[in-house]
Amino acid sequence: MTKYLITGANGLLGSEIAKNDFFKDSIALSHQEFDLTNMGMMEEIIKKYLPEIIINCAAYANVTKAEEEYSKAYEVNAAGVENLCKLAKKYGIFLVHFSTDYVFKGDSSSNYEYLENDKPNPVNLYGKSKLEGEQFVLNNLENYLIIRISFLFGLNGKNFVSSVFNLIKTKANLKIVSDQFGKSTYTEDLIVGLQNLLSMKQKGIFHFTNKGRHNRYEFSVEMLKIMKKYYPLNTNIEPIPADYFPDKTPRPTNSVLSISKYEKITGKKIPTWQNALSRYVKRKVENLSK
Numbered sequence: 001m002t003k004y005l006i007t008g009a010n011g012l013l014g015s016e017i018a019k020n021d022f023f024k025d026s027i028a029l030s031h032q033e034f035d036l037t038n039m040g041m042m043e044e045i046i047k048k049y050l051p052e053i054i055i056n057c058a059a060y061a062n063v064t065k066a067e068e069e070y071s072k073a074y075e076v077n078a079a080g081v082e083n084l085c086k087l088a089k090k091y092g093i094f095l096v097h098f099s100t101d102y103v104f105k106g107d108s109s110s111n112y113e114y115l116e117n118d119k120p121n122p123v124n125l126y127g128k129s130k131l132e133g134e135q136f137v138l139n140n141l142e143n144y145l146i147i148r149i150s151f152l153f154g155l156n157g158k159n160f161v162s163s164v165f166n167l168i169k170t171k172a173n174l175k176i177v178s179d180q181f182g183k184s185t186y187t188e189d190l191i192v193g194l195q196n197l198l199s200m201k202q203k204g205i206f207h208f209t210n211k212g213r214h215n216r217y218e219f220s221v222e223m224l225k226i227m228k229k230y231y232p233l234n235t236n237i238e239p240i241p242a243d244y245f246p247d248k249t250p251r252p253t254n255s256v257l258s259i260s261k262y263e264k265i266t267g268k269k270i271p272t273w274q275n276a277l278s279r280y281v282k283r284k285v286e287n288l289s290k
């Protein structure tokens, strides 16, 4: 028997969970090794390892492409999750599933923070497919955790934050969107949050992000400030509206997940995004100098 089965183990989140000591009693499987759309393959593996907990990090995560190929997003994020739910139910497995702030519209002009039980209303088709996945979990399982996160960044894989890190080092001028607000989630802190929730045997929906609302421009300016501790840099970062770019995928203008449920129930405080970003940059610089 294996305690954890980690899906999507080559992705940004899955790869970091897989190498974390807390999850050392695990089997971590890539898309090819454990395909959410292949029921027969998944059942064979589950019968072989009999995991207590499945941590589902697998997803169709291309927000822009999902607008054109919704059926592909649905196949993984909704139908794939339905498959996982059937197996979790059949074999009595606890399911941890990750979802997104994009299940909400995020069009409030005030500083409203979404609560776990607020009514979703997806901002785009990726968000719709993720919401449908959530609904399969809610309607079929009792033993689950759905953790909604937003703007995930971490050391593995390519993401907005790793791209900006490289651009700051190589470009003199950057244009970054400043009219869309949200929160960000550092994988290192999310993994601590996941450990806390599992250790406390929590169930249900939780929001988890670093503390503090920001836009991508503010995030990049803070990153430049931190990076100047390590490199001589003169990069100029210019704030621009989202509609400057050709990508017209609907995105929230103000999607902020409240983390008060997590902090109240666990009694743990989540670090600010500035604190998380400064640890990220330090790690990134250390890794590059190895």
Ligand SMILES: NC(=O)c1ccc[n+]([C@@H]2O[C@H](COP(=O)([O-])OP(=O)(O)OC[C@H]3O[C@@H](n4cnc5c(N)ncnc54)[C@H](OP(=O)(O)O)[C@@H]3O)[C@@H](O)[C@H]2O)c1
Residues within 6 Å of the ligand: 007, 008, 009, 010, 011, 012, 013, 014, 030, 031, 032, 034, 035, 036, 037, 056, 057, 058, 059, 060, 061, 076, 080, 098, 099, 100, 101, 130, 149, 150, 151, 152, 153, 157
């Ligand atoms: N990244 C963010 O900003 C963000 C924000 C909010 C929520 N989330 C959620 O957080 C979770 C983790 O996201 P992430 O950023 O780590 O995503 P990621 O880096 O794109 O990783 C997802 C992994 O899932 C795999 N995958 C795709 N289709 C699959 C299938 N049919 N069966 C099994 N595996 C499949 C992918 O493999 P291939 O690449 O080989 O196809 C990839 O390794 C997801 O649920 C995502 O929706 C992410």
